[in-house]
Amino acid sequence: MSKYKIEQAEKDLFAVYQVLYSDADIEMWYDWNSRLNDTKFTDQCFWILYEDSRIGGAIIDNGTVMYPFLISPFVDRAMFWKVLFSCCIDVDVTRIRGVLPEDVNVLLAFGYRLEVMRQVMCCPTDPDIPAALPHGYSLHHLKDSVDSRNLASTIMKGYAGGIDFEIFGAPDEEDVIKDVERLMQIYSPNNLSIYIFDENEQKIAGLCIAGISENIPLGFAEIGEICVLPAYRNKRFGEFMLKHVRANAHKYTPVVKLCFTVGNNAERLYRNVGFHPGPRFANMSIRIG
Incomplete structure (x- = not known):
């Protein structure tokens, strides 16, 4: 039996984790509440768990993964994505949005292609x-x-x-x-x-x-x-x-x-x-x- 699993999160708590552990204000809001609200547009947010401990999370909605993040002290990004995909066997993950540069090469190895890279100034x-x-x-x-x-x-x-x-x-x-x-x-x-x-x-x-x-x-x-x-x-x-x-x-x-x-x-x-x-x-x- 796998030690990893996925579990739906309460979106208000999930948003706090995402803002802190994503370590990236990609929209340059410079504002705590704006960043929280940017994440709380859906309740389709999920924890990635290892032996019932949270190692990361992501929004997973209609085949799209958004706002992925790892939770300290877990740092293995390749394992994070491997677990996420294996736990989503009932979901065809075709798109991933808001990917940080450190995840791009990992996802290329999983068969994804880069569509576009954007930046706010x-x-x-x-x-x-x-x-x-x-x-x-x-x-x-x-x-x-x-x-x-x-x-x-x-x-x-x-x-x-x-x-x-x-x-x-x-x-x-x-x-x-x-x-x-x-x-x-x-x-x-x-x-x-x-x-x-x-x-x-x-x-x-x-x-x-x-x-x-x-x-x-x-x-x-x-x-x-x-x-x-x-x-x-x-x-x-x-x-x-x-x-x-x-x-x-x-x-x-x-x-x-x-x-x-x-x-x-x-x-x-x-x-x-x-x-x-x-x-x-x-x-x-x-x-x-």
């Missing part, structure tokens, strides 16, 4: 950050009145050839339009969105959809989308827009955050403007064939 807002546009370009507040199809087209052209297109493929224009409209609605209470306009060509050169959602913990500002059209690269437009959002968000909040796909060339820009990275985390799925 934060920086202070600051009203004294200087930023200036070159002659011939103007800055405008991005409102609902701006045609969402035009915005979606700009985003698709700005992201074309980037890491997200490489991983996920080119999105459908209608899906991008819906995403733009969703973000504009989310940020409507404090909309910080902007776009840069080429006065000579009479078209958008770059845009940044940003703002403060009523539901985001601590009232942090968030950058949902930022892109510059290929013809306008190397003019420091991305830097200008990030600095502008940092400066203008200061009257509402002390922090602005964003999330990006690891491998994005814009990471260097984010760091140069002052964004500080949180832990990297991966999404993985079972390899087919």
Whole structure:
């Protein structure tokens, strides 16, 4: 009889264990209650036990494992995953979300593939950050009145050839339009969105959809989308827009955050403007064939 087993946990206690032992604030909430609530969205949370002692835990819901963690002094990550999979014989675990880098190689050996690695970055807002546009370009507040199809087209052209297109493929224009409209609605209470306009060509050169959602913990500002059209690269437009959002968000909040796909060339820009990275985390799925 196996000494290992899995047992459903009470989610409030589970959340405390997960926050402490995961040792990673991947969303950079900087807030105890926000991190607890981030874990307590479901009661499908489970302990991994060895001889009735807890060695770890994870949320296991509809074939997806999320927020896995080991409990000190247990440190054998390969054994943790072996036990979890063996205890889930009645569940086809096809996806694993929120995987920390130290688990990626372990899961590759179990037949999983890396889908995408993501990372959140934060920086202070600051009203004294200087930023200036070159002659011939103007800055405008991005409102609902701006045609969402035009915005979606700009985003698709700005992201074309980037890491997200490489991983996920080119999105459908209608899906991008819906995403733009969703973000504009989310940020409507404090909309910080902007776009840069080429006065000579009479078209958008770059845009940044940003703002403060009523539901985001601590009232942090968030950058949902930022892109510059290929013809306008190397003019420091991305830097200008990030600095502008940092400066203008200061009257509402002390922090602005964003999330990006690891491998994005814009990471260097984010760091140069002052964004500080949180832990990297991966999404993985079972390899087919």
